[in-house]
Amino acid sequence: MLAQTFISDWLFSVKEHMERPTRQRDSEQEEREEESESTGQQTCPECESESISSDGGGELVCEDCGLVIEDENIDRGPEWRAFNHSERQSKSRVGAPTTQTMHDKGLTTQIDWKDKDAYGRSLSSEKRSQMHRLRKWQERIRTKDAGERNLQFALSEIDRMASALGVPRSVREVASVIYRRALNEDLIRGRSIEGVATACLYAACRQEGIPRSLEEVSDVSRVEQKEIGRTYRYVAQELELKMEPVDPKQYVPRFASELELSEEVQSKANEIIDTTAEQGLLSGKSPTGYAAAAIYAASLLCNEKKTQREVADVAQVTEVTIRNRYQEQIEAMGIH
Numbered sequence: 001m002l003a004q005t006f007i008s009d010w011l012f013s014v015k016e017h018m019e020r021p022t023r024q025r026d027s028e029q030e031e032r033e034e035e036s037e038s039t040g041q042q043t044c045p046e047c048e049s050e051s052i053s054s055d056g057g058g059e060l061v062c063e064d065c066g067l068v069i070e071d072e073n074i075d076r077g078p079e080w081r082a083f084n085h086s087e088r089q090s091k092s093r094v095g096a097p098t099t100q101t102m103h104d105k106g107l108t109t110q111i112d113w114k115d116k117d118a119y120g121r122s123l124s125s126e127k128r129s130q131m132h133r134l135r136k137w138q139e140r141i142r143t144k145d146a147g148e149r150n151l152q153f154a155l156s157e158i159d160r161m162a163s164a165l166g167v168p169r170s171v172r173e174v175a176s177v178i179y180r181r182a183l184n185e186d187l188i189r190g191r192s193i194e195g196v197a198t199a200c201l202y203a204a205c206r207q208e209g210i211p212r213s214l215e216e217v218s219d220v221s222r223v224e225q226k227e228i229g230r231t232y233r234y235v236a237q238e239l240e241l242k243m244e245p246v247d248p249k250q251y252v253p254r255f256a257s258e259l260e261l262s263e264e265v266q267s268k269a270n271e272i273i274d275t276t277a278e279q280g281l282l283s284g285k286s287p288t289g290y291a292a293a294a295i296y297a298a299s300l301l302c303n304e305k306k307t308q309r310e311v312a313d314v315a316q317v318t319e320v321t322i323r324n325r326y327q328e329q330i331e332a333m334g335i336h
Contacts (some may be wrong), residue, residue, distance in 0.1 A: 026211075047067075187239075214232075
């Protein structure tokens with residue numbers, strides 16, 4: 001009995017001695033993997049090199065020792081190849097991506113307005129009337145209640161105004177998300193749909209850094225400027241939107257382009273804005289009027305004179321505003 005216990009203890013110690021290097025190697029490898037995951041850099045388990053490259057065939061290879069680390073990378077692309085847009089469109093088996101600019105996020109079906117079949121042949125008069133009825137009912141059943149109909153109207157208004165302002169697609173997406181948040185927070189109650197939609201579009205322009213003034217947004221809207229400003233402040237406060245002050249330099253390229261001024265004038269206008277803003281003149285001033293005055297001053301200094309009326313019409317401010325800001329900027333610059 002004693003000899004049997006001695007033998008079992010001896011075998012356990014031998015087994016422990018043999019497994020210890022293996023466990024040590026495994027623990028060291030796990031530590032290296034955890035360290036590489038934390039740093040975001042993959043390392044070679046053999047030579048601990050960070051020179052890992054892909055050979056293009058789905059394998060990850062160490063450039064130093066040649067070890068193949070992974071040989072079964074998942075290719076998430078399609079199984080077909082296309083060499084132009086039309087070929088890609090014909091081979092693709094998926095629809096358009098989801099978008100926030102549509103009330104149903106673009107997940108419902110649509111019936112094309114063209115009265116043609118799959119082969120491009122014109123439909124008969126009987127089929128055309130049938131497709132007209134189907135198209136009509138398709139538009140009706142896309143919205144199940146009044147809330148969805150209001151959302152559809154608001155998003156179409158945002159799309160219309162964004163097209164008139166010439167802002168990119170990303171601004172429309174952001175404006176649609178802000179409107180959906182306002183709808184979920186019940187901020188639409190007691191306010192017009194057009195007013196909230198316009199305020200959301202203006203907020204999206206501010207967030208995306210697209211220079212569009214409140215006057216420009218109100219020109220393409222069906223709501224008065226005072227109501228847009230009031231609604232914008234309310235929505236921004238309730239949704240806690242982080243809005244930075246508008247930089248007047250964002251308006252300089254567009255105003256100078258419409259006035260057909262040179263790059264020298266734009267550079268001088270930006271210099272005037274930077275210099276005078278450091279002295280605190282920008283605080284409490286309208287960025288559009290400030291930029292217009294800087295462009296007017298720069299055009300005089302660069303001998304490309306534009307009248308105050310021309311600059312005021314482009315910037316949608318009054319001549320009095322330009323004169324007041326111009327005098328302040330000239331005095332701050334020390335120009336007489």
